[in-house]
Amino acid sequence: MAVIPDIEVVVLDVLGTLVDEPSGLRAGIREAVPTSDAGCVDELLALWQRHGERERQHIARGTRAYANTSVIDQEAAQLVADRAEFTDPPTLARLATAGQRLPPWGDSLAGLERLSRHFPVLGLSNAAHSALLRLNAHAGLRWHQALSAETVRAYKPAPEVYRLALDTAGCAPERVLMVAAHAWDLRGARAAGMRTAYVHRPVGDPPTAGDDFDGHFGGLDELVTALTGG
Structure with a gap:
């Protein structure tokens, strides 16, 4: 299992990664x-x-x-x-x-709760502000902060969306980990200097042989264990 050291803040995609769109x-x-x-x-x-x-x-x-x-x-x-x-x-x-009204994946709620004990955790979604509010409530997603790409009037993988997350995190890009089930999303984050972790979901966009992400995980629980050591 890959270990990703020196992370201060974890940023997670929402649609497809934490909920089954x-x-x-x-x-x-x-x-x-x-x-x-x-x-x-x-x-x-x-x-x-x-x-x-x-x-x-x-x-x-x-x-x-x-x-x-x-x-x-x-x-x-x-x-x-x-x-x-x-x-x-x-x-x-x-x-x-x-x-x-999208259902969470089976490991999403427990994984977020475990992560939040160790790191500041941000959601970063293309969903509109009001839609993200209701989606989080319906699925039971609990964040330290949930960010909508609507703030910068763009959609991932536009670079300004990742800059929004980095500005909120307030630390060096290489100390911020972007987690997603979509390789296209992680490529955008990597271009912004962020660390990257792919989490497999049945509806995701898997990495290709040319992708160089920091970690590949079978589920959110595997990622949390790698980051927290337990």
């Missing part, structure tokens, strides 16, 4: 379209995810003004409603907030 969105879609079979739900989920990825890319390229995740999720929910052919406003409104 696809499962939560599937649940929201099934609730909105209860007659859908599994294949239809997966198709609607893919529609939602493609929209989010496309719009974040437009924002990164400067071809769309910044819009937070609440706006983009509202748009995605409308696309799902159009495809599934439902128009009920309360159903659409609830579907648009499905991303605020």
Whole structure:
């Protein structure tokens, strides 16, 4: 098991790393379209995810003004409603907030609690401020501080998002550890000078042979043990 020394602050991604985003969105879609079979739900989920990825890319390229995740999720929910052919406003409104009701992975809550006994722990999420507040409450995530990329009006892996975490941590980048289940996120953190740890999740973006992260872990519990020695 990799050991990562000389860490002062731990920063964790939220969506996908601490909560199961696809499962939560599937649940929201099934609730909105209860007659859908599994294949239809997966198709609607893919529609939602493609929209989010496309719009974040437009924002990164400067071809769309910044819009937070609440706006983009509202748009995605409308696309799902159009495809599934439902128009009920309360159903659409609830579907648009499905991303605020995501279940935590089995080791997330205990892992955060253990980490917080040894380090200042920050969440760093692309989720909007208000969405992150409700997501943390629903999933039971407890932080010393939770940071939203909305503060800098950008999305990871934009460098200004990692600078937000580093400014909050108040120490040298090489003493700040970024933890994520997405290699693309860790590449952005590494470019900002942060240490990096990949935690495996079934829905993550695994490292490639060319990635040089400080640690690879099978779960959050393994990471905490490596950092704390027990």
